[in-house]
Amino acid sequence: MACRQLWASRAASYLRISVFHRGFSNVIKDFKYVDSHEWVKVDGNYATIGITDHAQDHLGDVVYVELPEVGAAVTQGGSFGAVESVKATSDINSPISGKVVEVNEALNSSPALVNSSPYKDGWIIKVEINDSGELNNLMDSEQYSKFCEEEDSKH
């Protein structure tokens, strides 16, 4: 007698369904965003990447972050790692193409930083940008906020 079903695969999608919501998810004005709920902060030829507040809110408590190796190539829209919550596993997709130059080792011992500080201490990778033109494909904070509202209202 238990709740019968597979949790990992289903929960990942179900936890995106929102009935209760904190009202709004936080966004940072100068960051860029993608529809798979990652953010990117550009600094010259380098960029820092993480998942958004909206993403961590839907995932729940993060218990593990799978990080790529320094030197790995990432491609725009491609997966470079995974984030694990109590019930679900989700890919992390890169908003831009480039080469990983640094990973946030603090996440190995404190994955909950992704929940508590998704835009700062919970950053995931830093990359050297291949093609800054790709940034034109991304959403700004206003567009992303609207995208999240629309996505939530569909569920």
Next chain:
Amino acid sequence: MRWGLWKLGQSIPRRLAHGNNKAVACRYFASDAELKKTVLYDFHVANGGKMVPFAGWSMPIQYKDSIMDSTLNCRENGSLFDVSHMCGLSLKGKDSVPFLEKLVIADVAGLAPGTGSLTVFTNEKGGAIDDSVITKVKDDHIYLVVNAGCRDKDLAHIEEHMKAFKAKGGDVSWHIHDERSLLALQGPLAAPVLQHLTKEDLSKMYFGEFRVLDINGVQCFLTRTGYTGEDGFEISIPSESAVDLAKAILEKSEGKIRLTGLGARDSLRLEAGLCLYGNDLEQHITPIEAGLTWAIGKRRRAEGGFLGADVILKQLEEGPKIRRVGFFSSGPPPRSHSEIQDEGGNNIGEVSSGGFSPCLKKNIAIGYVKSGLHKAGTKVKIIIRGKSNEGVVTKMPFVPTKYYKPS
């Protein structure tokens, strides 16, 4: 009722809002429209429940509390779950015990009236059709609860055998309690809070026992049981009174007992080392392989008489080829179907369910390995997304159970 997509989903990590998932989301939406609702549905939504499709029902996976916090609070204070999607039924008639004994491995005849047990419905090959808690109300009345996801096949199975049994002159009939709702009240505060709502002395009711009694002024079927490893109760109540009872329980506990969803319930049963049908138990897995030998009564080991008895009794004699065991592991939490290897890289089994334990703050899993490699302390590798992670076989439960038993 498992779609191919879930099979796919088991081996490929899910993506947040990836294009493919948009199609999947559309299917969920279609499913949502056809989902059944328990009588507590509006109550869940009003209390911040995130409703998701589950076994054909719209059920709360969590409320405002995170799954982590809900799990911890159940063990520290208590949880109230809506499990009305599960199917309760009664078998009545002079021959209801011998009838049921053909279908389950339990020693039903040996149960004292007012007591129950976890059991398994078996198929002709000894595999598990479902697990169930059965309770003998009287010698001619059995009350049982089967799992939501197995309801249709269980009822078809029972009906088929009942027809044959009655055709031979057997006296048995059934009633499906669709007019009732089921609440699970679990955790250390379950008994003290429930005691406020009934006049009967609950301290004289032990784990596995059943009573028909008034709770909050309404006649209920009360079983001291649960699927969390905690002391607690399952309360079957006429549906029209279910919301009032839920409110009364939450009120009496002054907010310490929290509404809790299926997400935390799954964490709790995993920590307790209990099987999840569809993951840890399936049609091709016998109770012996699943470590449920204890649920086969002594008389029944001698006599058999249930479906698949020849397979099961042979496994009892010779030992099964695979065994269900627990694991601790490092790295990402294991999930269903993660491959298990020995230290030499040879496949020895598969994870059936797993995740992160909120209580232990580490990864736990249940899986099946080849007999001989099932001893606690055996080192293994668990393969997740192509990478090998250290694991070790461990005894279950992962978190000690706290069933209320005579001392």
